[in-house]
Amino acid sequence: MGLFRKREPTKNEKNAKEVMKMVTTWGEHYYAWNGRLYDSDIVRSCIRPKVKAVGKLVAKHIRQDAKGLTVNPDANIRFILSEPNPFMTGQMFQEKVATQLCLNNNAFILVIKDDNSKPMQLYPIPCVLCETQYINDELYLKFQYRNGKSNTFRYDQIIHLRQDFNEHDIFGESPAKALSSMMEVIGTIDQGIIKAVKNSGIIRWLLKFTQSLRPEDIKENVKSFVDNYLNFESDTFGAAGVDTKADAVRIEPKDFVPNAAQTQETIKRIYSFFNTNEKIVQSKWNEDEWNAYYEAEIEPLAIQLGETYSVRLFSRKERGHGNKIVFTASNLQCASLSTKLAFVSMVDRGAMTPNEWRETMNMAPIADGDKPIRRLDTQVVDLIRGALSQMNDKNYIVMADLISKMLDAAERSKDETQDKHPGCDGAE
Secondary structure (H helix, E strand, O other): HHOOOOOOOHHHHHHOOOOOEEEOOOOOOHHOOOHHHHHOHHHHHHHHHHHHHHHOOEEEEEEEEOOOOEOOHHHHHHHHHHOOOOEEEEEHHHHHHHHHHHHEEEEEEEEOOOOOOEEEEEOOOOOOOOEEEEEOOOOEEEEEOOOOOOOEEHHEEEEEOOOOOOOOOOOOOHHHHHHHHHHHHHHHHHHHHHHHHHHOOOOOOOEEEEOOHHHHHHHHHHHHHHHHHHHHOOOOOOOOOOOOEEEEEEEOOOOOOOOHHHHHHHHHHHHOOOOOOOHHOOOOHHHHHHHHHHHHHHHHHOOOHHHHHHHOOOOOOHOOOOOEEEOOOOOOOOOOOOHHHHHHHHHOOOOOOHHHHHOOOOOOOOOOOOOOOOHHHHHHHHHHHHHHOOOOOHHHHHHHHHHHHHHHHHHHHHHHHHHHHOOOOOOO
């Protein structure tokens, strides 16, 4: 039965250290743009929609056992999810973690537990350097911070989120290599534009004097030329005259500025790297475009958050009893008004509660709105099935009359509902 025992790390693996350098540090390879992705307006605009959407995810503690399914049964876990530490709310916490994940493809959360191994607080770890260490055959992570201090924690104390999980056994691949060339291009373009603007104030006229003058006389003559002919308030602005003592020569600066097509092509490559586009960045998306972005970027991260939180906040025994963390989002919040109104039929059939539907409309819940309701005509099938099971050769006339009345009542109910909610039958 030793086939499935935990594999012990080899001697080389124990002694080896894998270092993850975060892109928030300055590196000699990234001198052109200081290696700070977050300082780029393009990168920040690319990750902001994802960060904001992750911040809106609602974390819930779900327990599903023999007694049924309950939401947030443990007040302690509920408070940790909504107030992870004294300095952040759940929304702020999730945004910070998502930002670190987008910039580094790695994000680390420290789980603080009490003496009974119950989780009490969560803290993001904004490190600049992370390396693996094996102590007594157990994996530890050593974090170095901006102020030069460092801490080492067991890996099972850390909620580790990662993207582009490829070569390393522990860390996701850093985006620095893939982005460095594009960021250098953007930086060079920006510097070229700035230089061209600055060059607009360089020397544009050269006065060649035909006789020798003292430096102070040259300076005085040039100042007189500028005041008389190049000053906006001069009466002769736009026309100049010089005598035989000097020749006025105009100098045309020739600055190279990349064309807009080259710049846009580079920006599109950065958009593609972050799996986004101009409509998402500028909030010009429609319902289908946002749903596509949500399924590609937000939903996978929501699943990863739920699974990693569950493993670190609950023991194996607690998970065996049906405890887990899920991060949910109402995708209907982004739906159009016609789509939201069409879901009234789901409320009538008990598939949604009235309060669930009201939430999509940004309306406050109502009393007893969490109870599912069913329209009369959706219950007719069950009623008719019951009536048919009781029909015999003695009461078949009465039962047939009863079934006919039920069908008539269901038809009237359907007509009244459509009158109250026109357009909810799918017709535009």
